[in-house]
Amino acid sequence: MADPLISVVIPAYNHERFVGAAVESVLEQSYSDLELIVVDDGSTDRTGDVVRSFTDPRLRYYHQENQDAFNTINRGISLARGRYLAILNSDDVFVRNRLERLLAICREHDFVCLFSDVVPIDDGGNEFTDPAFGWNRWHRDNRSFYFACGDLYTGFLHGNFMVTTSNLFMTADAARQVGPFSPLRYLHDYDFIFRMLLAFPERVGYAADEKLLYYRIHGGNTLSEAAIKGREQDRELIRKYVLAKIPEAWRGYVAAGSDRLVTLERELTEVRRSLQPPAAQGVRLALRTLGKAVQVWVKKKWTDKPGGSER
CATH class of the missing domain: 1.20.5 (Single alpha-helices involved in coiled-coils or other helix-helix interfaces)
Known part of the structure; x- marks a missing residue:
């Protein structure tokens, strides 16, 4: 087969419920000159079975021992043959004309990297439409700050309005120049876009008016140790990329x-x-x-009883 124009990499891990929809959203794109590389990062559920059930010749499946998301993405990119690269996490979904639109915008404006707006969805694929929903307020604030300042780098210092690695579309040459994703468990996408902006300050674009990605927010997401670790990484990244400018x-x-x-x-x-x-x-x-107050009260009541004694 001739090399495809676009390579899509799906890093997959224990998403048997969602990976089928992710794969379908790539294979059913309106732009078809593509290959899909799925790297299964040691899933222990039926993720691999779901992916292997597809028979499209554009799909290639690889399995590896668990190595975390950034290593999985890096391996997928190393296997890619296309001139353009896209990433899709195994629980997110592409809008049907996503690749066609992003390719056209890149060509029109000579961008080497581009991302769009996103649609937040729940486990069942339903959109979070309530403006008061926490994620919606967070994303709206980040976008508003960017629109006010008009500068991508400054906007990203305020918050990651790209949201996810699933939103990255770039040339393979630019990805090679920027280098592999860093070993950050929670913020490898955030670090990567800063490095892309530093390497190509005038050639990174934001299709702010086009929602071309369904971003899944799981109902089980709660505050945990990951929330602390993620914010610690966030603090270090902001410090690093403020100083870089x-x-x-x-x-x-x-x-x-x-x-x-x-x-x-x-x-x-x-x-x-x-x-x-x-x-x-x-x-x-x-x-x-x-x-403590109850203990003191009980103790006092006991000692105040006739014949009572402190024990």
């Missing part, structure tokens, strides 16, 4: 000042917490305080 002679001043601001914010939070009454310091502390 500062002339080298000034970086020491900016680094010292920004680090001090972070420390002061942490210290202020601790001082405010220490000055608050116990009930305002959180439910757990309030419950502990209540528990």
